[in-house]
Amino acid sequence: MNDMSERQRSAWTWAASLAPAVAVLPAVTARAGEGGWAAPVLALPLIWAADRLWEQVNARGFCRVLGSRGGCALTIIYIMWAVVLGGVQLRAAVGRVERAVNLPAAPWMLTMGVVLLALYLARGKPAACARWALLALHGVLAGLGAVALLALRQVRGVNLLPVWGEGNELLGAVGVTFAVFCVRVYGGFVPCGSGKRPGTYPALICALLSGLLLTVQGNLGTALAAQLEDPLLTLSRNVGVEGAFQRAESLLAALLLLADLALLTLLLWTARSAMKRLWPVAALAVFAAACLPVSAQQLELVRCQIVPTGNFVVGLVIPLILLAVSRGKDRKAQAHIVPENGENSTY
Amino acid sequence: MKRRIIIMYMALMLLTGCSGRSAGWQTGNVTLVRAVGVDRGQAGVMLTAWGGAAERLTAEGSSVAEGVQKLQAMGDSFVHFGHADQLLLGEEFARDGTAQLVDFVARDRQIGPGARLWVLRGGQKTGETNVAVRLERLAGDRESGAKLDCSVTGLMSAMAREGSVAVPALRWEEDQLQPAGYAVLRQGRLVGFLDGEQSLGLELLRGQSEGQTADITLPDTQPLILSVRRADIQCIPRLDAGRLVGAAVTCEAEFEVIQGARLSVGQRQEAERQAEEALSRRLVAALAFAQFWDADFAGVEQMLRMACSPREWSGVDWERDFRTLSLQAAVSAEINWPADMAEDGR
Incomplete structure (x- = not known):
């Protein structure tokens, strides 16, 4: 009961990655042209390859590969990046809620509320967090799926054709999609029990995201979707069931807070596993980062360019370097390898 | 555990939602x-x-x-x-x-x-x-x-x-x-x-022409009124040395008769010719106004993009070229004649 299974950890990391995905991908993929909606599906091979890579690189093995100082330095880098990710995503989430509803209080109060809730969830056992995240994942997927289905009948084919676009732009969109999902590398910091990683989550979630992006582009057109700050929210203002409800943006904004919470708890757990008793400082840092006085344009720049680049580095470049260094060391000291004693090291 | 449940219930009491609204906000x-x-x-x-x-x-x-x-x-x-x-x-x-x-x-x-x-x-x-x-x-x-x-x-x-x-x-x-x-x-x-023909032409080009009528005047018989059942529009690009110089907007239309008397074979052929002419006039009217205003409201660009290869389209500057493109309309019409309108031997 207290051990988190591989399935639960996978659900947690996927729930966490949905938060930046739905915030960034609708506008980024629209800029890639009429075929941009397929970026999540096209990024699947990269995601599978990254999963294999992360399996082989043990996040707790930073010290084993780089030595204690190098390992500590790298851990600090990951924690700092986690604070940046948490702050940016939390700021985006509160902004989304503000656009959807008339917030009766100052935004920092909602920010503080979300951070406190994440703090409360992350202080417990990882298995409890993961069980909650599994429910959150299913809830968010169901909500996004419902919005996509309701918006499907308003899709105009002229907004999706021709599918071929500028090849470089589509590659760029695939790259950003993969970079967004690189946030799942933080799942390696959470201790996990045995079990097989479910193979259906990547395909299912990427297919659903592609379907959602298709409805966004099909309804709004690529030019409009690329310009809007939150195309998904604009789309949800258009969907409804006649006679039942007209718009779903406030429901969607509330539901997506679950994904934001899953991301924050994952990042705070990362801090907890590395900083021990000092980990609430990370929560304070996330709150401060989310309340920084930056303009909407600066936030957009950070979300769509700086964050994907950073994710790429922590999720792909550094693990690749660690794997290369680790394999190099293993070859040199083949006779002196000491097997690890009971540490769980797989993602 | 009990304490946590009590705290949660107390927190729920704060989530009334409507407390910020004044007393007058009621459905009536x-x-x-x-x-x-x-x-x-x-x-x-x-x-x-x-x-x-x-x-x-x-x-x-x-x-x-x-x-x-x-x-x-x-x-x-x-x-x-x-x-x-x-x-x-x-x-x-x-x-x-x-x-x-x-x-x-x-x-x-x-x-x-x-x-x-x-x-x-x-x-x-x-x-x-x-x-x-x-x-x-x-x-x-x-x-x-x-x-x-x-x-x-x-x-x-x-x-x-x-x-x-x-x-x-x-x-x-x-x-x-x-x-x-x-x-x-x-x-x-x-x-x-x-108005009139231009708006009907727009509906034709946008694939919403079902129900459009065409009045056919034939000698020695009462007026024939046809209704569009289906009209498929295609845009075929015309290229000259790899450059887009024009397009043929083709329409394959299917009509049904909503009012008319028996007609001879010759009269039916004349009716088909007039039906084609009517739709062609509508297409030409809509396209002419689109080019006159430099406003592609009919989606011609989209149709041509679909019809051209990426290489052919890469040389097109739509904002510059649309007004000067040679757009021609070609319509072929088929009328579903009901059995009681067929007249043998005349």
Whole structure:
């Protein structure tokens, strides 16, 4: 009961990655042209390859590969990046809620509320967090799926054709999609029990995201979707069931807070596993980062360019370097390898 | 555990949600606006809000946002725009004010971007109170009204790609709003109206021609009235040394007879020829106005993009080339003659 299974950890990391995905991908993929909606599906091979890579690189093995100082330095880098990710995503989430509803209080109060809730969830056992995240994942997927289905009948084919676009732009969109999902590398910091990683989550979630992006582009057109700050929210203002409800943006904004919470708890757990008793400082840092006085344009720049680049580095470049260094060391000291004693090291 | 449950329940008591609202916010004390009219006024913008059959509010302001705020402050009840799904733009306002309206609706939390747009030809009529009901009726009637519709999202999308869009137009006739063709907005600005043959041509090009009629006049027999059952439009590019120089807009139409007498073989052939000519005139009229206004409201660019290869399209500068493209219409019509109209041997 207290051990988190591989399935639960996978659900947690996927729930966490949905938060930046739905915030960034609708506008980024629209800029890639009429075929941009397929970026999540096209990024699947990269995601599978990254999963294999992360399996082989043990996040707790930073010290084993780089030595204690190098390992500590790298851990600090990951924690700092986690604070940046948490702050940016939390700021985006509160902004989304503000656009959807008339917030009766100052935004920092909602920010503080979300951070406190994440703090409360992350202080417990990882298995409890993961069980909650599994429910959150299913809830968010169901909500996004419902919005996509309701918006499907308003899709105009002229907004999706021709599918071929500028090849470089589509590659760029695939790259950003993969970079967004690189946030799942933080799942390696959470201790996990045995079990097989479910193979259906990547395909299912990427297919659903592609379907959602298709409805966004099909309804709004690529030019409009690329310009809007939150195309998904604009789309949800258009969907409804006649006679039942007209718009779903406030429901969607509330539901997506679950994904934001899953991301924050994952990042705070990362801090907890590395900083021990000092980990609430990370929560304070996330709150401060989310309340920084930056303009909407600066936030957009950070979300769509700086964050994907950073994710790429922590999720792909550094693990690749660690794997290369680790394999190099293993070859040199083949006779002196000491097997690890009971540490769980797989993602 | 018990303590946690008690704390959670106490926290729930704070989530009443409605505590910020004043005591007067009750369903019986709210004016639900169903349609909003926007036109030029003395102060800048004149807004009219129509609720049910007898509710109507008017306010003026220097901007759409100010006008909406003034409307919300009027009357004895709370004015709620969340159900406004019809926007009626005055002709004068549509000439240069739609960007302001689109920007307001995109940011407003009440009026949704799915609201349907109409352009009113001529001025607003003061005093009318059943506009919302009439607009909803027109929106649902595709047979006698406009077959194409345009929402704020559609207009935003057209403006984002710097394109053009056709919005259904209305006119006051005998104290009632009646369909009056389409208004063409190029980059959000009204450039003109499509009537008669041009509007029918637009519906043909956009694949919404089902139900269009063609009156065929034949000698020695009563008039023949045909109705379009299906019309498939294709755009075939004409290239010269890899450069797009023109396009042939082809239409394969299928008609059914809704009124007519028995006809000879020769008469039926003449009827088919006249039907083809009628559709061809409509296509040419719509395309001619599109090029005259430099407003591709019919989606010719999209059709040509689909028909050209990426390499062929890469050399096209649509903004420069559209006006000078040679567009030709070619129609082939097939009439489904009912058995009682066939006449053997004559």
